[in-house]
Amino acid sequence: MATISGIATEAELRELIGSPQELVVSKISPKLNDLTRQFIERSPFMCLATSAPDGTCDVSPRGDPAGFVRILDERTLLIPDRPGNKLADSLRNILANPQVGLLFLIPGVGDTFRVNGRARLVTDEELLAGSEVEGQTPKLGILVEIDEAYTQCPKALIRSDLWNPEQHTDRSELPSSGEIMRAVREEEAFDAEEYDRARAERYARREGLY
Numbered sequence: 001m002a003t004i005s006g007i008a009t010e011a012e013l014r015e016l017i018g019s020p021q022e023l024v025v026s027k028i029s030p031k032l033n034d035l036t037r038q039f040i041e042r043s044p045f046m047c048l049a050t051s052a053p054d055g056t057c058d059v060s061p062r063g064d065p066a067g068f069v070r071i072l073d074e075r076t077l078l079i080p081d082r083p084g085n086k087l088a089d090s091l092r093n094i095l096a097n098p099q100v101g102l103l104f105l106i107p108g109v110g111d112t113f114r115v116n117g118r119a120r121l122v123t124d125e126e127l128l129a130g131s132e133v134e135g136q137t138p139k140l141g142i143l144v145e146i147d148e149a150y151t152q153c154p155k156a157l158i159r160s161d162l163w164n165p166e167q168h169t170d171r172s173e174l175p176s177s178g179e180i181m182r183a184v185r186e187e188e189a190f191d192a193e194e195y196d197r198a199r200a201e202r203y204a205r206r207e208g209l210y
């Protein structure tokens with residue numbers, strides 16, 4: 001392979017892309033206010049970024065009815081932890097490294113909202129009771145102390161045309177979860193159709209969602 005040119009220092013990076021304007025830097029705040037909190041209150045979906053001490057990273061999607069990430073005060077958020085695949089990548093990372101990044105999205109809105117902060121796992125029943133959905137209270141929550149909170153411009157969503165229904169892909173055009181599982185396991189005898197059918201039935205019953 002031919003030598004690939006790259007960048008090794010921030011000085012080289014800044015020479016290429018320049019520095020942010022003071023106006024951009026000034027929007028970064030260590031707390032929420034009456035305006036920015038609305039992006040969290042109206043969001044039904046967010047991505048949680050964590051990293052392990054060895055530098056390996058994870059990004060986990062989190063979703064619930066809008067406002068599921070509760071604002072306890074201007075510097076503190078509570079993310080309910082719902083049932084998942086039990087790999088617990090995000091949770092294990094937080095135990096080792098509390099630094100997290102959150103990205104909130106609101107369907108149809110181009111601006112997103114970012115929070116960087118420090119997290120810890122909590123099991124306080126009284127605190128978690130406020131995150132009950134469909135009669136189920138989470139056993140675990142992620143408490144985040146905000147270090148930085150700010151809106152992200154909509155350029156990425158404009159370029160991707162993310163919310164345009166005409167650009168949406170029908171799920172049937174992609175391999176199913178069962179087909180992917182069969183390929184990963186390298187087992188031709190793995191019943192992908194039965195795997196997909198059983199999973200669809202569980203979701204239809206809302207089994208395991210809460």
